[in-house]
Amino acid sequence: KQEVTQIPAALSVPEGENLVLNCSFTDSAIYNLQWFRQDPGKGLTSLLLIQSSQREQTSGRLNASLDKSSGRSTLYIAASQPGDSATYLCAVMDYGGATNKLIFGTGTLLAVQP
Amino acid sequence: DGGITQSPKYLFRKEGQNVTLSCEQNLNHDAMYWYRQDPGQGLRLIYYSQIVNDFQKGDIAEGYSVSREKKESFPLTVTSAQKNPTAFYLCASTTRVLDQPQHFGDGTRLSIL
Numbered sequence: 601k602q603e604v605t606q607i608p609a610a611l612s613v614p615e616g617e618n619l620v621l622n623c624s625f626t627d628s629a630i631y632n633l634q635w636f637r638q639d640p641g642k643g644l645t646s647l648l649l650i651q652s653s654q655r656e657q658t659s660g661r662l663n664a665s666l667d668k669s670s671g672r673s674t675l676y677i678a679a680s681q682p683g684d685s686a687t688y689l690c691a692v693m694d695y696g697g698a699t700n701k702l703i704f705g706t707g708t709l710l711a712v713q714p
Numbered sequence: 715d716g717g718i719t720q721s722p723k724y725l726f727r728k729e730g731q732n733v734t735l736s737c738e739q740n741l742n743h744d745a746m747y748w749y750r751q752d753p754g755q756g757l758r759l760i761y762y763s764q765i766v767n768d769f770q771k772g773d774i775a776e777g778y779s780v781s782r783e784k785k786e787s788f789p790l791t792v793t794s795a796q797k798n799p800t801a802f803y804l805c806a807s808t809t810r811v812l813d814q815p816q817h818f819g820d821g822t823r824l825s826i827l
Contacts, residue, residue, distance in 0.1 A: 645818070
């Protein structure tokens with residue numbers, strides 16, 4: 601059974617710092633991996649989606665990498681800002697997932713201090 | 715603007731009562747999902763539907779029921795059989811193309827009176 605783990609559970613950094621959030625999964629037979637952002641009391645916003653055949657995706661200050669063989673993904677945030685404060689969740693879609701089902705990690709709560 | 719609307723934002727359930735959470739989307743998406751989120755935990759899948767008039771159980775379907783009579787709507791009923799319903803409920807939708815991300819509503823927070 602696929603399990604997704606995110607470390608650390610919480611992270612606090614000063615504004616302007618570059619940071620890395622980690623996601624690991626137990627079964628490498630995935631179709632894609634997705635990173636989401638969740639603000640308090642809100643739904644999820646999709647940040648990046650990496651197909652299993654890709655190694656990384658970039659959007660603005662965000663860069664996500666995928667290493668299927670080691671079961672790991674990282675989300676790199678450059679020049680962090682207070683507005684980046686949120687919970688970041690990763691999710692994997694298992695291969696053979698014709699149903700688009702996602703399996704989520706428990707998230708990393710990020711606080712960027714001004 | 716296209717999006718997913720969940721209502722109500724807050725809901726209270728009395729003992730023995732069934733309550734229904736609404737989810738409507740105008741994105742023309744075929745697939746819709748209901749997730750439950752508990753504090754400090756990731757999202758867990760309750761039910762999903764790939765097409766109108768068809769739906770499947772997710773990982774924690776016991777005590778819940780759904781219907782999919784229209785493409786735009788996927789209501790979730792929390793029945794009295796669900797003994798621990800207090801949680802944040804999120805609805806999502808996507809196309810049936812596997813490389814598209816899921817879009818989420820803003821959630822409904824359900825509490826017990």
